[in-house]
Amino acid sequence: LSRHPMVEYWTSRFCRLLFFCLLVFGSIHALNGVYELDLKMPGKMPSKDEEYLCYGIKVEQPGYITEFIPIAEVSRVHHMIVFGAMINDNAPGSVWRCEGSLGVPSAKILYAWARNAPALKMPNGVGVPISGSSTVNYLILQMHYNLKFIGSVLDYSGVTMKVTSNHPNYVAGVYILYADGSVSIPPKISEFPMNISCAVEENVIIHPFAYRTHAHSLGRIITGYKYRGNKWTLIGKGNPQWPQWFYPVKDKITITRGDTIAAQCIFDSTSRRNTTKIGAHGMDEMCNFYMYYFVELKHLDVLEDFSSCGSSADESLFSQYPADANKPLPPNPVFERQAKMVAERFGPELIDDWLQSLDVAIGQISGIAIDADDNVLIFHRGPRIWDEQSFDLDNMYLQQDKGPIRNDTVLVISPTGKLLKRWGGGLFYMPHGIFVDHKKKLWLTDVALHQVFRFDFESSMEELILGKRFIPGGNLESFCKPAAVAVSKDDLVFVADGYCNSRVMKFSYDGKFLQVIDLYSIQGHRNAFDYMQVVHSLAINDEKQELLVTDRENSRLVIFKFNGTLSGFIKEKHMHGAIYGITYCPKMNVFYVINNQLARETVAPVEIRVFAFESESYRLLYSFKPDNFVCLDYYYNFVDFKNTHSIACSLNCSNIYIICSFNNHFIVALGHGLPNTLLKFNIHAISSPVHVEENADNANLLMESSNELSMFDSHTFYTTIILCMVAAIILAMAVAAVMVGCRVLHRRQGSSSNKDRSNHPLLKNSKWRQGFQPLSTEDIDAVDYTSDDSDDREDLLYSSSQMKKTSDL
Secondary structure: OOOOHHHHHHHHHHHHHHHHHHHHHHHHHHHOOEEEEEEEOOOEOOOOOOEEEEEEEEOOOOEEEEEEEEEOOOOOOOEEEEEEEOOOOOOOOOEEEOOOOOOOOOOEEEEEEEOOOOOEEOOOOEEEEEOOOOOOOEEEEEEEEOOOOOOEEEEOOEEEEEEEOOOOOEEEEEEEEEOOOOOOEOOOOOOEEEEEEEEOOOOOOEEEEEEEEEOOOOEEEEEEEEEEOOEEEEEEEEOOOOOEOOEEOOOOOOEOOOOEEEEEEEEOOOOOOOOEOEOOOOOOEOOEEEEEEEEEHHHOOHHHHOOEEOOEOOHHHHOOOOHHHHOOOOOOHHHHHHHOOOOOOOEEEEOOOOOOOOOOOEOOEEEEEEOOOOOEEEEEOOOOOOOOOOEOOOOOEOOHHHOOOOOOOEEEEOOOOOEEEEEOOOOOOOEEEEEEOOOOEEEEEEOOOOEEEEEEOOOOOEEEEEOOOOOOOOOOOOOOOOOEEEEOOOOOEEEEEOOOOOEEEEEOOOOOEEEEEOOOOOOOOOOOOOOOOOEEEEEEEOOOOEEEEEEHHHOEEEEEEOOOOEEEEEOOOOOOOEEEEEEEEOOOOEEEEEEEOOOOOOOOOOOOOEEEEEOOOOOEEEEEEOOOOOEEOOOOOEEOOOOEEEEEEOOOOOEEEEEEOOOOOOEOOOOOOOOOEEEEEEEEOOOOOOOHHHHHHHHOOOOOOOOOOOOOOOOHHHHHHHHHHHHHHHHHHHHHHHHHHHHHHHHHHHHHOOOOHHHOHHHOOHHHHOOOOOOOOOOHHHOOOOOOOHHHHHHHHHHHHHHHHHHHO
16 A cells, blocks of 8 residues: 555655644743742841842733742741832843832732742633733742841742743632721720722622632631622631642632622730730731622723722621631641741851861761761761872772871760760771661771772671772772762662762672663763763652752753653852752751852853752742851961861751861861861741641632633643544544555556557557556566566566656656
């Protein structure tokens, strides 16, 4: 069948048409796909308590927001609000103080967050319009910092928005009922009500789908109702001391002209001696009821008018307010723990002189680890120094004649700074990485030996050696200056290999080779410039089955799955220089990264900081460095925080340890102000992550009510493609069947005909007729292609091929 010229003709055109359809649909999908838009503080810190800071970005392309993902914690941020505005007269990229006044005209609220609230996802078919036909040309982020930070902390809190350019059927907006400053809360009252109400004038169908309550410490219950014809319909009831996110409206409600929307806040002021006013500070109060709603896309203009209600309430109306409105909600320990406001300041405190005087000689410190008892282990080089005389161009160690380091190279130090144990003398030549696994086994790497070792932590007995002694290599049995080891809870061993090989080697716990993990073997990352330059440090995220790799000289993190597939890269614009160390704290879902100066001498100096990333989304949260810290370098000059090499965090994540290692002389103490300093930071007010989903059934947190609406779904493209391909295949089979039937019928008619086929125009030419033998489906196998008459065989093949070409013509 495939040799039939008509089949080839239509097959060729069908494939071209299918390819064209795929290209068109793919282009449409790419243009109309979902993308992420970040609105985050660009590394700022409050200069005082109770400070409001604002930052804005211009919306570059029209679209519809389908999800708001907060990047903030109650330990750093009191609350944040996203506004949409038509104009923004503030300088691009600037951060301005915005207490009392936003400083942007005609701004409207699009999203609000407080007390560790989770993400807000729009119902299916609903989007918040930005740019284009809407009046939102700028997005403004307002941050309320309740307390000034400790030390030099830069905050990157904000919101990530998922945006689609597909037109939904419905558009969403926020309607807020708020109490103005005309009412105050008297002291010593257990239930003080504050009422707000407004009549609806919009003659469209409005669909509330979520609500949010906001008050400060005195707020107990906030309710919102629709009132019409002596009937009260509950929109939402919330405890403002819980996570302040947009909870779903339980029942389907519609609002239109003639309805009244009312809200009531109940305050408990028994703890106050003075009157509490409505205001922006933490000791003031607020009474806000947010209602997220949607209308049909054709009523987009309603979003501009139906946005706020701040007038005084009709008190005669509230005399009929439902009696159970002020009844407290049942206790919810999960919410209360997650949303608890932090009374102390957030930030790292450098613990001066935390190490007791150690009667042990210390050299270059290369590695640091934490054991199961929260003790600190350091791996140092004694009098040995890694410099330009250590290795030749083939990475062979040049000082083997000096023998191993005689001093103990492994020190175990308690959290209070007391030396508990030391060992490792006479074993290592150039120590580098150290790791304590879940079985209390100690893993060490030596870049001079090009080997990896496993020791029993208690007995210090050697159990396993990987690599060839003093022999660098790039095969499956060798390393070249291995830098680090990390072991997962399911006993997978990962080795950073390292300074020469640009790869990670994966082994079983007993040392059996399993896999090479690199960028060369991954499709799409095979060009000569996309490889890891100095695989320096590793961290394990067992929950996500991911390996985090510091690609040191490329200034990025590379994330692999345990099976070697690439998850992605982190190349943060605020994180400059080389990426040296990484540590993960699963208890807080945070990993910390330390940077340093790049090895290239031509680059400008960079600021050294510790960067904190959230482990679920890998978004940057904050960064810090020591405040007024000085240290002595090799030449005993006072220098700032620099030459960082390794980092580790305590089991409860409250303490961070950092190695500042210099090419210094052999010294006899560790501490603040000396080379090879082991710095200890205590992170104040760090909060434990509690996910709202843990108590979702109790609080009715799943957005289910509005999911029946239709919209362009991301799966539509793939469904369309599959249907097109199925239809195309069926069509092709039908065409082929018809053509085969016609072919067979034509041949049967031809065989019974007395017409002379030699009269065919194509066969009149003697050149075409030479050696030609007409074939039928019955006698195609009867042709002898093995005949000794090679000329006849060649003529036959030539004529058949020419017939195919002529038919194509």
